[in-house]
Amino acid sequence: MRSSTSKIILLFMAVFAFVNAGAQSVVCNGSLGDPVLKYTFGAGSNTYGPALGTAFTDFGYVQDCPEDGQYTILNHTNVRNGSNNCHPEGWQEVDHDHTGDPNGYMMLVNASDLPSKFFTYNIPDGVLCPDTKYEFSAYILNLIFQAHAGPGISRPDIVFSITQADGTTFTYDTGDIPESVNADDWRRYSMPFRTPSGNTAITLVMTNKSPGGIGNDLLLDDIEFRACGPLILSGFSNINSNAPQSACAGTLNSYNLIAQVGPDYINPKYQWQKSTDNGVSWVDIAGETQLTYNLVLPANAPAGNYQYRIAAAAGNNISSANCRTYSSPLTVVVNDNPVNPVIQPVSACEGEPFTINASGGATYEWTGPGVTGDNKNQQNLTIQHASAQDAGAYQVKITSVAGCSSLSNTVNISVNQKPVFxxxxxxxxxxxxxxxxxxxxxxxxxxxxxxxxxxxxxxxxxxxxxxxxxxxxxxxxxxxxxxxxxxxxxxxTVKATPMVTVTPVKKIFEGKSTVLDATATDADTYLWTPADGLDDPTRLNPVASPTNDITYTLHASSALGCGTAMADVFVKVFKKIIIPTVFTPNGDGTNDTWNIEALETYPQCVVKVFNRNGQEVFSSIGYSKAWNGGYHGYVLPSGTYYYTIDLKDGNPIRSGWVFIAR
Structure with missing residues (x-):
């Protein structure tokens, strides 16, 4: 929580026993106490916070973008008309304080022309414990963003000066604070120191060693002061066992808390503390002042987080919260048991899947006749194929993430047979x-x-x-x-009036056969007429072997009496031709022509004859008149001639030779 205090109630206070001129912070290497004083410049919904006053700074306060030698208190840097960054060409646009609070105030300082102090605070005697080591810290952000860095850009260099009541002064120098990468690039600077045994009043001064001009503009936020002591370790029965412990409501739980404190305090004293609001507030546990604490959480302890830590201080300083340092908290989480789940009965059907639903747990464990190793840990128990063996009583145990369990009611699952019809x-x-x-x-x-x-x-x-x-x-x-x-x-099955489809024309050579191609729908019986040349006239696709041209008719009928369909197939029977290889055109009336038997049945055929030189000596379409061995009225000499015969029936062209003998 950010303080809403409008005036500083703290700033760095201490007597610092060394001078540091490096850029690295010096941190407490032990354990810290709770903040003794913490200043965050407050918070508010208005853009600007109140001025700090002349007791804290000589810089001028403005409710605008500060110029050199000025400062303001604000919760974002977009202060020009509420939307524009003061210097968008070089400054980070910061819309929240160091903690991320959009309403948290922070101090914006624009360096003066010459190095100068910009913050002073007097810490009176009695705020800090005497002869006690402390660490103070602050967060600083260089407003110049990294992309704008380069020659001529000045970086803030802050010196923290702590002056004791006797006038002795100690300093810590941050060194150059580098340009910021983004609006969250805050850097923490810290310094441990020990107060004197007498007057603990100190004066803190923050001085910027770098001059103003281009750059050297910063944001200051979250100043804290904590006691710094030896390293304190704690654990559950073992120093190294400090992970949160989980318990379940309704169960008695006990833990052995132990602590180990480093060698720094003279006459060290201890006090165990307890918090039930996640560390917001702590209370001492009466009588628990040793390095061990036997913690017993009763069975009726409400669910919640229980945190424990040990405080350490030198001697009677243990009685002051400002002097103590603490171990990191040990946490015991008491978890509510999950609400007892209520599962509903199911009437399943044999062979079908059924599911019993459950909820409220992180893990589940089912029992019942249909539970197997594969489904026992399902949230919703599913049996894919119900059988009579799966009927019976079922129950589920649910377990929360914390390991707390509860048991459901018991329900009976019935499995019914499917109807058979x-x-x-x-x-x-x-x-x-x-x-x-x-x-x-x-x-x-x-x-x-x-x-x-x-x-x-x-x-x-x-x-x-x-x-x-x-x-x-x-x-x-x-x-x-x-x-x-x-x-x-x-x-x-719907039987329509039968329909048939046939190949209407078939062609074969004499002595050959062919299958009558036919398809029929919605027909059960078939009959071809006439039956001449058919192997089976009652088949849909009989084999036909006619000797002459013939037309067959298919009759396809439905057994249900849905009608009859008919279709014709014409079978063309080509006669086999016989080609002589010699004839004697000498006029004796015997074998005077090249008589090709049956060729006249191919009226579209093309016949050609060539001499040995390839010269065509005879041609005809059809062969109604046989060749007499002449050529345009001339008698061809005896010899071998070559022929081609294309029957034009789709078959290859026939070729060969014939001899004319005279």
Whole structure:
């Protein structure tokens, strides 16, 4: 908490027995006491805090951006029109004090042209304990941000001077305080010292050795003064065992607290303390003045944090809070037991998953007939496939993060069988017809749900009339009075008027066979007419071996009487051609032409004959007139000639030779 005091109630006070001119702080290397005096310049929602007064500083107070030799008390540096930084080209924009409090005040100092003191405070006799070591500290932020650093930029260099009542002066020099990286780059400077045995009054003076001009502007905040003593260690039964201990409400807990104090105090005295508000306030524990303390937390101790520390001081100084130093707190956390969970009974269906819900714990441990090593520590116990063996009593123990446990009530889980049923009704109909489907099952069936709804008279009854437009699989889900469901399916086949598709023309060579390509839908029986040349006229795709051109007709019928479809296939039978290799065109009336048997049955065929030089000597489309061995009225000489015959039936071109003998 920041002090709201508007005037300084402290500043550095001490008799300091050495001079330090380095930039590093000298810190207390032992244990510290609570702040004897702490000054934070107060806090408030207004931008500016009150002036310090001439007793504290010779600098001029302004409620604006201070110029050289001026200061102000404020809670943020954006003071121009409430939004602009005083010197945005070089200053950090600071919107909170050292602790992060946006309302916390701090002192902004703009150095004067020449090195000068900017803060003075007199600490009267009696505030500090005599012949006691202390540490005072302060936080300082160089307002110049690092990116603006460079030649000609002056850095603050603060000297803390402590003057005793007899006029003896001791100093500590911070050295150059570097430019800040960001608005949180506060630096803590500290100094331990020991007060004299007599008058403890001191005067603290803060002097800035650097001149003003460009740079050398700073923020001052959070000045503290604490007793500094030997290192004090403490633990639970062991100095090195100081982690927080966890306990559960309703349980008696005891701990052996021990402490170890370094060799610094003459005639050291001790006092154990207790805090129940997280260290905000501490009270002495009566009679506990040894290095050990047997702590007993009763079973009725309320839940909360219990902190313990040991104070140490020299002799009778132990009676003054201003003289004591303390160990770090030891913490015992008493945790509430989790509220006893209430779990609800479940009626499960065989084969289906079921879950028993629990809450309120960090970990869970279930017991019951369906609990296994895999699911016993689930928060919500889930059994994926319920069976009769899973029925019975269940209970869960929940444990909090702190390890405190409670036990739930016991509930009985029942597992019911799924309903078993069948579906009756005609499974095949002609298009435009209907049938009734009926559920046949136990008497405790309560609800029915048929899908899809298309073609159904009512999707929520046990025996709907169905009139599907096409073959449809209907699924019905039934639920019994235990809430258990199961389903079954039935396919209603819709037979439309049969339809057939055939390859209308087939071509074969005489003596060959072909399969009559046909597909049919919604047909059950087939008949081809005539049966000539067919291996089986009742097959959808019989093998045909006709000797002459023929047309076959397919008759496809439905067994349900849904109609008959017909289609024709024409089979073209090509005769086998016989090509002679010699003929004698000598006019004797025998073998005078190149007579190619059956070639006339290929009216689109192309015949060509060439001599040995590749010259075409005969050609014709069709072969209605056989070649007589002539060429444009001339008689060709005896010899071998070469031919090509393209039947134009999709087969490869035939080629070979023929000999003319005269």
């Amino acid at each position: 069948s579906i009756t009704g005609t499974r095949a109909i002609c298009a435009g017809s209907s049938t009734v489907l009926s559920v046949a099952g136990p008497p405790n069936l309560k609800t029915y749900s048929w899908v899809p709804a298309d073609g159904l008279s009512d999707a929520a009854v046990a025996n709907p009339t169905v009139s599907p437009a096409q073959t449809t699989t209907y699924k019905v889900t039934v639920t019994d009075d235990h809430g258990c469901s199961s389903f079954n399916e039935v396919t209603v």
